Amino acid sequence: MDACNVALYGCGTVGMGVARALLEEGPLNARLCKPVRLAYIVETRRRQVVEQLQPPADVTLTDDLDAPLQDEDVHVVVELFGGTTTARRVVQRALAAGKDVVTANKALLAEHGDELYELARQAGRSIAFEASVGGGIPIIAALRNSFVGDRIESLYGIVNGTCNYVLTRMLQGGLEYDEALAEAQQMGYAEADPALDVEGHDTAHKLAVLARLAFGVNVRLQDISCEGITGVDVRDLRYAAALGYTLKLLAIGMRDGERLELRVHPALLRREHPLASIGGVYNAVCVHGHMVGEVVLTGKGAGRPATSSAVIGDIARLALGTYRSDFAGLSQFGRVPDAELVPFGRIRTRYYFRLDCLDRPGVLARVAGVLGEEDISIASVRQQELAEGGEEFVPVVFMTHEACEASMQKALQRINRLDVIRGRNTRMLRVEDI
């Protein structure tokens, strides 16, 4: 067979891993009867890094974005620039030039997937994006091809390694949020500007990518309600642990008939749930399909070699033609309806909340009164410790039965205004009893 020539755009850590795997005599060569050749490395900023690779003479190093696209012998464009401006232009032009595309760029697909999938369909080409969610976990392939006969009922994902590392260290190491985040940065697990991760936006991007495959809808990113881990207090992790729960930042997709919920927020999971034990930088996705039942896929999410592995798998599939008919043949990549999501105020879950209550009689009755008026039923109450050293306020932890988000929000606003509550210390977490 003729060789498949690859142009690699972007040579950061994942790109370096991909380049190395393409240049070495490795498993890819052994498994694939068709040779896959690295033809171009396009890098506008990191020329010195690229030169460390010592690529052979037949690999063209360039900062000209268009050169590989004008080369008819290039078959696959691998976009690892990140960002949504240049990356978008590269993918658009690559498809227009008749190239297949591999990308790890969840932000790009979350914001412009609808447009890019349509371009791929029109061009008779394919976009492969296994590396965009969950590093080396084959969740995209599972939703794209394996569970095609399933009505996906729900999807729960731990898909941000940085957040999972921070939460794991807070719980297991007793660190405060800031300490755990600083440690993650030192370890290279968190960016210097961690906002995209810790505020949940990266998780929301990934949820948008997954939701299109799972539920066959186009998701406008701003419709996903998104709450990160910045407000999480280590005390709540301990109190929740005492109740048998672990806190995870989850991407949640649920379909029940016409009701579709997509949301990102920290959530308490029972310790026995498979996702509860996913620690550190590991990622996991739990999918329920009406035939396949519950399937859980776990692996390194944030690891660089893991993500490179996913990119290589995608390159191989494009080289083989595996994905050739996906964009013509799978409705998820065609014109799908915009997602009509259940407004966040109307979701129903159980709730954990912690109040700083004045340590005197009658306080609980007043809190319970507000909850009752808002139709929220209490499952358990625990006073966590006695007031210390003249401290008048004691933390009290409540678990509710299932209640409506809007009611819960309203009840907490009212409770926070009570003169027996130190409202600024109130913390609330949602509970996913899956």
Added chain:
Amino acid sequence: MDACNVALYGCGTVGMGVARALLEEGPLNARLCKPVRLAYIVETRRRQVVEQLQPPADVTLTDDLDAPLQDEDVHVVVELFGGTTTARRVVQRALAAGKDVVTANKALLAEHGDELYELARQAGRSIAFEASVGGGIPIIAALRNSFVGDRIESLYGIVNGTCNYVLTRMLQGGLEYDEALAEAQQMGYAEADPALDVEGHDTAHKLAVLARLAFGVNVRLQDISCEGITGVDVRDLRYAAALGYTLKLLAIGMRDGERLELRVHPALLRREHPLASIGGVYNAVCVHGHMVGEVVLTGKGAGRPATSSAVIGDIARLALGTYRSDFAGLSQFGRVPDAELVPFGRIRTRYYFRLDCLDRPGVLARVAGVLGEEDISIASVRQQELAEGGEEFVPVVFMTHEACEASMQKALQRINRLDVIRGRNTRMLRVEDI
């Protein structure tokens, strides 16, 4: 697009699930732009069952194995007969007639995969077999396509739901082996003749299928050393639990340079290992690749709808042409070398063993003497309980450091001959410290 016409051979429980999914207006129709049509149901024995389906008039019911193969409009043959005689003939003829094939038949692939893959390659057709291992867990797709760039270093699988159910019930319910097996049969999780499952042969079949994809070798079934769960004593599950271990029947594949081990046996896993918490009829496979790291896939293995889901996913991929180039393009399906396996006697693991020892001074010294002479180092010893009611023998549990299988076997033979040991009660289990 033209319809893809399917001939379904065999309408047992999985086949019924597949037929229903193809006949209903369901997710498959919604996701696939190409119509997939059930054209034939071939059933030689269960005509009455098939008639319950009330298939529409354009579905041909027949007991003629050749009719669908002679029909040029049939594109995909789904072999769910099971067994290795008729099934083999059907797959051979289907490929020769230019049909793509879906099968859930691990015994067939383990015994005749080499021949059938070669036929598919020559015919320019594809065999899809996601349903052959792990029900709806997409492990075949992961090894076949996703981890193509990875050198697979190890693979550990819980791939027999019957055995996992029996072991789970023994540990959690305190049942004896016979009781747990009888319960599994009552629940429909075990066959009336459970030998294929409980003696480990089904697991060995699945390991042979996985090993070819993971390690690129042809496996002769008789080369896989295989030990089932029939000799497992509930007491060892309890003693191991006290040491922090859980017992699972594992399919194990390990490659270290030229050393390749393939084996099936019960093994103790640390309770913290992801596979240790896989209970009941759930299956899981844990793969280590040099880039992707550790990936664990979990789901219902023995469930009928889960297996039907995998068959439907395969039909969809063949309808789309996803697998069109796999047999020409992936070396695992070409002429691969026969596996040269490390002889079982030369594997090295840690060992758990339990001896019934006479409760008197000097016994331990004699046992330890034999172990020392066989180069086996003891990691821990626990006397489990005092001799009761005049019973002279007490159970003593040993854990060793890593040792050689042949040495361990020899040591136990010698120990069992000691006059202070009731040799017939000796039990040994391997420990996988992964």
